[in-house]
Each structure stands twice: as C-alpha cells, then as structure tokens.
Amino acid sequence: MTGFVELRDVRLAYGPGGSGTLALDGLTMTVKRGEFAAVVGPSGCGKSTLMKLATGLIRPQTGTVEVAGHEVDGPVSIAGMAFQNPSMLPWRTTLRNVMLPLEIVQPHRSRLSKEREAYQQRAEDLLAVVGLKGFSDKYPWQLSGGMQQRSNLCRALIHDPTLLMLDEPFGALDAFTREELWQVMRDLHAEKGFTTILVTHDLREAVFLSDRVFVMSARPGKIIVERSIDFGRPRPLDLTYEADFNDVVHELRAHIAEARTAA
Amino acid sequence: MNERWIKAAPWLWTIGLFALWEGAVRIFSIEVFILPAPTDIWEAIVKYWSPIWKNSLQTLLTTTIGFLMAVGGGLALGLAIGWSRAIYAGLYPIMIGFNSIPKVAVVPILVIWFGIGTVPAVLTAFLIAFFPIVVNVATGLATIEPEMEDVLRALGAKKLDIMLKVGIPRSMPYFFGSLKIAITLAFVGSVISETVAANSGIGHMMLAAQSQFNVPLVWAGLVALAVLGIVMYAAMAWLEMRMTGWAHRSGLH
Numbered sequence: 001m002t003g004f005v006e007l008r009d010v011r012l013a014y015g016p017g018g019s020g021t022l023a024l025d026g027l028t029m030t031v032k033r034g035e036f037a038a039v040v041g042p043s044g045c046g047k048s049t050l051m052k053l054a055t056g057l058i059r060p061q062t063g064t065v066e067v068a069g070h071e072v073d074g075p076v077s078i079a080g081m082a083f084q085n086p087s088m089l090p091w092r093t094t095l096r097n098v099m100l101p102l103e104i105v106q107p108h109r110s111r112l113s114k115e116r117e118a119y120q121q122r123a124e125d126l127l128a129v130v131g132l133k134g135f136s137d138k139y140p141w142q143l144s145g146g147m148q149q150r151s152n153l154c155r156a157l158i159h160d161p162t163l164l165m166l167d168e169p170f171g172a173l174d175a176f177t178r179e180e181l182w183q184v185m186r187d188l189h190a191e192k193g194f195t196t197i198l199v200t201h202d203l204r205e206a207v208f209l210s211d212r213v214f215v216m217s218a219r220p221g222k223i224i225v226e227r228s229i230d231f232g233r234p235r236p237l238d239l240t241y242e243a244d245f246n247d248v249v250h251e252l253r254a255h256i257a258e259a260r261t262a263a
Numbered sequence: 264m265n266e267r268w269i270k271a272a273p274w275l276w277t278i279g280l281f282a283l284w285e286g287a288v289r290i291f292s293i294e295v296f297i298l299p300a301p302t303d304i305w306e307a308i309v310k311y312w313s314p315i316w317k318n319s320l321q322t323l324l325t326t327t328i329g330f331l332m333a334v335g336g337g338l339a340l341g342l343a344i345g346w347s348r349a350i351y352a353g354l355y356p357i358m359i360g361f362n363s364i365p366k367v368a369v370v371p372i373l374v375i376w377f378g379i380g381t382v383p384a385v386l387t388a389f390l391i392a393f394f395p396i397v398v399n400v401a402t403g404l405a406t407i408e409p410e411m412e413d414v415l416r417a418l419g420a421k422k423l424d425i426m427l428k429v430g431i432p433r434s435m436p437y438f439f440g441s442l443k444i445a446i447t448l449a450f451v452g453s454v455i456s457e458t459v460a461a462n463s464g465i466g467h468m469m470l471a472a473q474s475q476f477n478v479p480l481v482w483a484g485l486v487a488l489a490v491l492g493i494v495m496y497a498a499m500a501w502l503e504m505r506m507t508g509w510a511h512r513s514g515l516h
C-alpha cells in the first residue's frame with residue numbers, strides 16, 4: 001500500500017553535514033490520501049522537523065520521503081501550512097494576507113489579476129467560515145490572537161491545497177476558541193477532503209479530529225504507536241466528553257508517558 | 264491644559280535657553296570673541312544674510328546629492344547583502360574595515376583626485392551616509408521570520424518571491440529609519456569637507472569668518488547649520504511616518 005505522504009526509514013540530523021542534533025532516526029509513516037493524521041509526542045522529539053521533511057523544506061540524510069507518488073526533492077509547492085505563531089504580514093490587511101498564497105501558487109498566480117474579484121470573494125467566504133466576516137480590511141495588529149490564528153488557517157487553505165500541514169495551530173488559544181476551531185477544521189476537512197497532518201500537544205484535539213494518531217518516541221524521534229480512531233463522522237463536540245473517547249485519550253497519554261521515561 | 268504645556272515645552276525651553284545665554288553674557292560681560300550673545304549673532308545673521316543664504320544652499324546641495332547617492336548605493340548593496348549569504352560573507356569584513364576609517368581622512372585623497380570644491384564634499388557626504396543604510400536594509404532582510412519563509416517555500420515560492428513579498432516590504436521601516444541617521448551623517452560629511460577643502464558652503468564660510476576674527480559670523484554659521492540639520496531631519500522623520508506607518512502602529516517585532 002502506498003500512501004499520499006510516505007516517509008520510509010528517515011534519519012535527519014541538524015548541523016553542517018548532519019553533525020549536530022539527531023532529530024529523527026528510523027522514522028516510517030504513511031498517511032493515506034484524504035486522511036486526517038495527528039502526530040503527538042514528547043516536546044522536542046522532532047515533530048516540527050517531520051513537518052519540514054514532508055513538505056520538502058529539508059531533506060533527510062537517509063531514507064525517502066514521497067508525496068503524491070513522487071519522491072520529494074525540494075519544496076512540494078502543494079502544501080498549505082499553519083504554525084503556532086500566525087506570522088501575518090503587518091503591512092497587509094487580513095484579506096491580502098489570506099490571499100498571499102494566490103500570488104505564489106500556479107495556476108492562481110497568473111489568473112489573480114484577471115479574476116481578482118472572484119478570488120477576493122473566495123477569500124471573504126473562507127474568512128466567514130472561520131468566523132471572521134467583516135474583518136477583511138483590518139490589519140493583523142487590530143485582531144486578537146485567536147482571530148489572527150483563524151486568518152492564518154484561511155491563508156493555509158485559500159489555494160485549495162491537497163496537503164495541509166498544521167503545526168500546533170491552536171496551541172496558544174483559549175479552550176473555547178480552540179473547540180470552536182476544531183469544529184471548523186472538522187467541517188472543512190469533511191467538505192474539501194484534503195490530506196492533513198496535524199502536530200499537537202493536545203490529545204483530545206488529536207482524537208477528536210483525526211483518523212489516525214501517530215505517537216512519536218523521545219528524540220531521536222520515530223513512530224512508536226499508530227492508533228486508528230474509529231468514531232463515526234461527523235463527530236459532535238460532545239463526543240469529547242464521552243467515556244469511549246476518554247479511554248482513547250488515556251491510552252495515548254500512557255504511550256507518551258512511556259516514551260518520555262524511556263528517553 | 265497639561266497637554267498644551269507639553270506641546271509648548273520645546274519652544275519654552277529653547278526661548279529660556281537663549282534668554283539664559285543672553286543674560287549670562289551680559290551679567291558677566293563676556294567678550295564677543297569668546298561667546299557672542301544671541302542678539303549679536305542675530306545681528307550678524309541680518310547683516311550677512313546674503314552670503315549665509317548662498318552658502319547654506321551650497322551645503323544643502325552637496326548634502327542632498329551625497330545623501331541621494333548614499334540612498335541609491337546603500338539600498339542596492341543592502342539588498343545584495345541580504346539576498347546572498349556569499350555576498351554577505353565576502354563584503355561584511357570589507358565594509359567593517361571601510362566604516363572604521365574616519366571619513367575626514369579620506370578628504371585629502373578626494374582633493375587629490377577631484378580638486379577643491381563641490382565634488383569632495385558630495386563624495387564625503389556619500390561615503391559617510393552610505394553605511395547605516397546598507398546595514399539597516401540588510402538587517403531587515405536577514406530577520407525574516409523563519410515560519411513565514413517556510414510557509415512561502417512550501418507553496419513553491421522562489422527566492423525572488425520571498426524577497427518581493429516579504430523581505431523588501433519588511434526592510435522598509437529599517438530603511439526609512441536609517442534615512443534620519445544617514446541625512447545627519449551626510450550633513451556632517453559635507454561640512455567637514457567644506458571646512459577642509461572648499462571655497463563655498465557654510466563650513467567654508469565659518470572658516471573664512473574665523474580667520475577674519477568675525478566671531479558673530481562664525482556663530483551665525485553654526486545657527487544656520489543647526490537650522491538646516493533640523494529641517495533635513497524633520498523631512499526624513501516625516502517621510503518615515505508617511506511610508507511605514509504600519510510599523511509604528513503595530514510595533515515591529
């Protein structure tokens with residue numbers, strides 16, 4: 001079985017010629033097309049590194065990385081990314097920040113000037129979905145942290161990426177906003193069907209959103225547990241307060257505790 | 264009420280300072296060739312208005328040309344250095360070495376090449392104003408958030424895209440901020456060169472007045488320099504506000 005994102009026996013060390021920190025070693029994982037995968041693990045185990053590998057931002061020393069059936073030999077140019085730090089450009093309005101990927105990615109790039117109206121509408125619609133209707137003309141510093149994170153999500157999605165990479169995008173938010181954005185994420189994924197890899201520290205988030213949770217070992221990171229999450233979709237938020245759900249969360253928690261002490 | 268006092272404060276302090284100066288000169292009957300009173304200086308300004316004006320324009324001209332050259336050159340080199348690590352590594356030590364030379368020391372060489380006059384003044388202004396612009400532009404480019412770069416590269420952005428969309432807009436506050444420093448330095452460069460090697464400009468005028476023991480005119484030259492300096496600085500500060508308001512409202516991190 002080949003997946004949409006496939007890492008095989010990957011080793012990655014930072015530093016010149018791989019002489020520094022060994023971040024990942026012997027990591028193998030496969031994410032199927034359209035799947036929502038969550039990656040959890042002890043802090044510093046190489047989760048962000050994994051994200052950079054899967055998008056071709058860095059290359060492994062050994063092993064292979066494949067995305068959409070091709071070996072990755074440079075930035076994949078189909079991925080939308082969102083990080084914990086929203087990194088909005090302060091000189092652009094929210095709308096223009098969200099539209100930034102359209103100025104980079106083909107075919108939007110060459111169509112943008114001709115079809116600006118349509119694209120703008122698309123960005124406005126997306127902003128409305130995440131609850132930012134009417135904020136498109138505001139600058140990032142006029143938005144709260146949660147609102148910036150919402151626009152960050154829009155920026156990651158505006159070009160209809162087939163691969164969405166989320167690195168703790170909800171980490172800095174309050175519990176209510178976070179749960180609200182989970183539902184937004186759930187609905188967007190159901191609607192558009194992009195393949196998603198979500199790195200998170202929040203096990204409830206991982207279980208609620210994903211089809212499969214990958215647990216990583218302490219550094220050097222590799223996948224130690226793959227756990228399918230079989231709750232039916234669409235999943236209501238109340239699911240997160242049910243006993244079955246919490247059993248899964250506890251099970252994952254035990255794996256991580258083990259991974260931490262093993263280090 | 265309080266607000267209005269704060270608004271008036273710069274004027275009140277300036278007037279107070281001049282009053283204190285005037286009073287001190289009179290009470291201690293300080294000789295005019297040691298320290299002329301503000302009224303003596305004012306008299307000199309009125310009396311020598313025409314040469315002061317003419318020489319001020321000359322100094323303004325050399326400063327402006329030197330400054331504009333520094334802006335063009337500094338921007339180009341700053342972008343080049345911020346663009347490529349190789350260019351940065353190669354040029355940085357050279358620039359540090361060059362910047363550590365006091366620019367007055369270059370004036371004699373410029374005089375050998377170009378003779379006494381406007382050209383050495385312009386070039387001195389250029390050489391001295393150039394460095395802060397380069398450093399600031401390069402800093403703006405070099406400090407792009409790695410996350411921003413990753414987001415764009417994962418979209419397939421080329422280096423040029425990242426520079427145009429992020430690097431250059433981002434370095435603009437640094438650039439416009441450096442203009443205030445650069446214009447002040449260009450001014451210093453011009454006046455130094457005029458004092459050493461010119462036959463016009465405020466620097467030259469002051470030197471000539473000094474050799475004739477016309478002390479009030481020397482001081483009048485100083486006042487002219489202060490006025491010119493403030494005007495040029497204010498112009499740059501205004502330009503900075505106009506061009507990069509977003510950076511001031513948001514606080515650039």
Ligand SMILES: Nc1ncnc2c1ncn2[C@@H]1O[C@H](COP(=O)(O)OP(=O)(O)OP(=O)(O)O)[C@@H](O)[C@H]1O
Nearest residue numbers: 014015021023042043044045046047048049050219
């Ligand atoms: N650019 C880099 N240069 C050198 N070492 C790095 C670099 N980025 C990460 N590392 C090291 O690689 C290891 C894994 O880092 P990574 O950021 O992937 O961890 P993480 O799992 O995302 O951590 P966290 O959960 O805290 O976000 C860490 O020990 C880190 O110090």
Ligand SMILES: [Mg+2]
Nearest residue numbers: 047048049167
């Ligand atoms: Mg991380």
